[in-house]
Amino acid sequence: MAIWRLIGSFALFLGLAVSAQAAEKPNIVIILADDLVRLLPHTLLRVGWNDVGFHGSAQIPTPNIDALAYNGIILNSHYVPALCTPSRSSLMTGKYPTHTGMQHLVILAPEPWGLPLSETLMPEHLKAAGYATHAVGKWHLGFHRKEYTPTYRGFDSHYGYWNGYQDYYDHTMRATLVPYKGYDMRRNMTVDWHARGQYSTDLFTNEAVRIIQTHDSEKGPLFLYLAHLAPHTGNPEDPFQAPDEEVAKFAHIEDPERRVYAAMVSKLDQSVGDVVTALRMKGMLHNSIVLFMSDNGAPTFGVHSNRGSNFPLRGMKESPWEGGVRGVAAVWSPLLHSTQRVSNQLMHITDWLPTFYAAAGLDVHELGNIDGIDMWKALSENQPSPRMEVLHNIDPIEDYAALRRGDWKYVTGTAQEGKIDEWYGESGRGNENKSQKYNMQEVLNSKVGIAITGFITKQQLQAKTLARMLENGSLDKGDGRFKQMKLLSEIAVTSLRHQAEVHCNQKKGLSLSNTSSETACRPREAPCLFNIRDDPCETINLAHARPLVLQSLEESLERYKKTMMKPLNLPGDPMSNPTYWNDTWVNWKDDSAAPGESMTVLPSPANPVTTSFMTAISLIIALSIFAVAVKLSVNGTTKKSSFFSKFFIKAKDVDMSGNQKGVVQ
Ligand SMILES: *[C@@H]1O[C@H](CO)[C@@H](O)[C@H](O)[C@H]1NC(C)=O
Ligand SMILES: *[C@@H]1O[C@H](CO)[C@@H](O)[C@H](O)[C@H]1NC(C)=O
Ligand SMILES: *[C@@H]1O[C@H](CO)[C@@H](O)[C@H](O)[C@H]1NC(C)=O
Ligand SMILES: *[C@@H]1O[C@H](CO)[C@@H](O)[C@H](O)[C@H]1NC(C)=O
Numbered sequence: 001m002a003i004w005r006l007i008g009s010f011a012l013f014l015g016l017a018v019s020a021q022a023a024e025k026p027n028i029v030i031i032l033a034d035d036l037v038r039l040l041p042h043t044l045l046r047v048g049w050n051d052v053g054f055h056g057s058a059q060i061p062t063p064n065i066d067a068l069a070y071n072g073i074i075l076n077s078h079y080v081p082a083l084c085t086p087s088r089s090s091l092m093t094g095k096y097p098t099h100t101g102m103q104h105l106v107i108l109a110p111e112p113w114g115l116p117l118s119e120t121l122m123p124e125h126l127k128a129a130g131y132a133t134h135a136v137g138k139w140h141l142g143f144h145r146k147e148y149t150p151t152y153r154g155f156d157s158h159y160g161y162w163n164g165y166q167d168y169y170d171h172t173m174r175a176t177l178v179p180y181k182g183y184d185m186r187r188n189m190t191v192d193w194h195a196r197g198q199y200s201t202d203l204f205t206n207e208a209v210r211i212i213q214t215h216d217s218e219k220g221p222l223f224l225y226l227a228h229l230a231p232h233t234g235n236p237e238d239p240f241q242a243p244d245e246e247v248a249k250f251a252h253i254e255d256p257e258r259r260v261y262a263a264m265v266s267k268l269d270q271s272v273g274d275v276v277t278a279l280r281m282k283g284m285l286h287n288s289i290v291l292f293m294s295d296n297g298a299p300t301f302g303v304h305s306n307r308g309s310n311f312p313l314r315g316m317k318e319s320p321w322e323g324g325v326r327g328v329a330a331v332w333s334p335l336l337h338s339t340q341r342v343s344n345q346l347m348h349i350t351d352w353l354p355t356f357y358a359a360a361g362l363d364v365h366e367l368g369n370i371d372g373i374d375m376w377k378a379l380s381e382n383q384p385s386p387r388m389e390v391l392h393n394i395d396p397i398e399d400y401a402a403l404r405r406g407d408w409k410y411v412t413g414t415a416q417e418g419k420i421d422e423w424y425g426e427s428g429r430g431n432e433n434k435s436q437k438y439n440m441q442e443v444l445n446s447k448v449g450i451a452i453t454g455f456i457t458k459q460q461l462q463a464k465t466l467a468r469m470l471e472n473g474s475l476d477k478g479d480g481r482f483k484q485m486k487l488l489s490e491i492a493v494t495s496l497r498h499q500a501e502v503h504c505n506q507k508k509g510l511s512l513s514n515t516s517s518e519t520a521c522r523p524r525e526a527p528c529l530f531n532i533r534d535d536p537c538e539t540i541n542l543a544h545a546r547p548l549v550l551q552s553l554e555e556s557l558e559r560y561k562k563t564m565m566k567p568l569n570l571p572g573d574p575m576s577n578p579t580y581w582n583d584t585w586v587n588w589k590d591d592s593a594a595p596g597e598s599m600t601v602l603p604s605p606a607n608p609v610t611t612s613f614m615t616a617i618s619l620i621i622a623l624s625i626f627a628v629a630v631k632l633s634v635n636g637t638t639k640k641s642s643f644f645s646k647f648f649i650k651a652k653d654v655d656m657s658g659n660q661k662g663v664v665q
């Protein structure tokens with residue numbers, strides 16, 4: 001009897017015995033970084049074409065993220081949409097943004113639209129399957145009406161902000177194209193004023209840890225969606241923010257922006273350490289899946305740039321090039337059989353919904369008609385990816401499209417008028433410091449490294465006891481298959497780092513003007529074709545050389561166009577201005593009949609007199625801003641005028657120029 005109980009708990013502990021897996025659904029923890037550099041210098045996340053030590057920097061170590069990745073699976077062909085809102089909508093629905101109308105830019109703060117309410121989101125599916133569901137941090141999928149906010153979309157709780165970014169300390173959010181600014185931090189629907197003065201990354205980490213500590217596994221598994229602000233920049237007037245004590249650790253970095261950026265990334269890394277440690281302390285690690293990823297590539301320049309470099313990959317955030325869509329990602333779980341490896345299995349962010357669903361032993365068909373593909377078995381057993389194709393995007397407004405099938409990628413048209421079609425960011429050459437070696441001990445001794453080592457050791461101890469019992473015959477063989485996990489070694493880390501690198505024969509300073517006309521890609525003139533496996537940096541356009549491949553990808557694209565929804569973007573609404581709402585971003589378009597719990601700020605819109613007064617005021621303000629804008633543009637100060645007038649004409653087809661367009665959150 002006691003023996004069976006031991007075996008039972010052992011099987012549960014491993015989470016691998018087939019029966020145990022079916023009985024106990026795994027905890028799912030997603031940690032999403034915002035605008036993380038593809039190229040974290042000197043870490044595994046680096047995409048290097050040179051040798052170890054390039055990039056100058058053990059500058060920004062991320063030992064916790066690295067430990068998670070090396071112990072799990074480094075997803076080296078993981079694709080995401082190139083922007084926040086489309087990326088998050090894909091994760092939540094398992095559908096391409098073209099199938100939900102989210103394919104063009106992002107939801108700007110004053111715009112009254114969001115991820116359609118007809119969609120069923122990941123937390124709703126998981127809640128129905130018995131999960132406790134919690135969201136922490138950024139939302140950015142709509143908030144003009146309460147029905148679009150997290151606790152109305154399947155999350156039991158939400159602590160965080162509704163917009164695309166915020167100030168790391170005062171938690172205000174300044175809109176991008178209009179002079180609106182307001183506080184944006186909530187616990188569920190209630191504005192949380194206590195957060196002021198506390199660093200966002202700490203607030204979100206503490207909340208995530210608290211959720212884990214108070215989680216009751218008896219009642220069901222946990223789904224935790226931790227969507228960090230970091231390392232996105234804060235408001236435009238103060239983009240780089242981190243606590244002094246963290247900044248001081250990077251005193252050796254000369255450039256002050258990069259110094260603070262390093263501190264922001266370091267805080268993010270520590271958050272991963274704290275979350276994994278909390279899972280270990282709570283005894284949840286044996287049955288958890290931890291996914292770490294970035295929502296899109298780094299914005300190397302332009303407004304909201306965090307100076308992250310995607311080099312040597314082409315393009316950046318908001319572009320269909322690899323620099324925008326090939327996202328950093330790694331997954332760890334003792335439920336995965338084949339780990340400590342680099343995966344080149346083609347994968348898209350839409351795949352996580354069916355993948356988690358399958359991992360929980362649920363029937364993927366219940367998810368309906370989605371674009372995501374169940375990758376669980378392929379990841380766990382290291383089998384070929386069932387995914388053949390990735391639609392990167394079709395944006396009918398900016399007029400570009402990109403598609404990948406197998407090794408081939410098709411790109412036509414361009415985002416931002418071709419301003420982000422080249423190769424950007426630091427290559428690491430020049431300011432490198434060869435004596436700064438990758439610090440393996442720091443990785444192995446990071447919080448994540450320690451938690452996983454402790455966990456594996458415990459498992460090995462139990463395996464030893466079990467083996468002894470098998471030996472002396474007090475136990476029958478074949479009581480559940482279990483995987484022997486092994487500790488991460490320095491040799492394994494060295495090998496994995498090497499495998500995770502992307503190699504290009506590409507030199508810094510290469511630009512379109514250096515490329516011969518036959519193989520140069522000018523996607524506004526004609527579609528381009530690349531072989532991503534051979535040429536991950538998209539330097540050689542094979543459209544002329546391989547016309548049949550080109551044509552076949554074009555046909556695929558045409559098929560996707562047939563099922564595409566129109567982009568849902570709407571012009572901004574002056575009534576969203578926090579000025580009217582106690583300087584707070586609110587769900588301003590709720591039915592005035594039911595202001596209720598959500599409208600926790602003044603003035604109440606329920607009063608028709610107030611409402612019409614407000615409308616009148618806003619009209620006056622709007623007209624005067626417009627007049628100013630016109631005046632300014634007449635005077636030739638186009639820069640300022642576009643700032644204001646943009647808001648009024650910023651419908652779908654607006655031709656936003658230069659910086660303004662690069663400002664997407
Ligand atoms: C709101 O938050 C609290 C605690 O954070 C939670 O217990 C509650 O269920 C949440 N959800 C809603 C919809 O109020
Ligand atoms: C290079 O790194 C070493 C060790 O961290 C440090 O002592 C040295 O000052 C650095 N050199 C430069 C030029 O930054
Ligand atoms: C078998 O091994 C277990 C564990 O070491 C021990 O408790 C038990 O007494 C052993 N039984 C026999 C028959 O040797
Ligand atoms: C490419 O051309 C630019 C000028 O058009 C030049 O500055 C740069 O050095 C060239 N790069 C290479 C790798 O030849």
Ligand SMILES: *[C@@H]1O[C@H](CO)[C@@H](O)[C@H](O)[C@H]1NC(C)=O
Pocket residue numbers: 193582583600601602
């Ligand atoms: C209005 O905002 C202030 C902070 O600026 C806050 O202290 C106060 O509670 C808010 N009032 C309401 C009614 O929410």
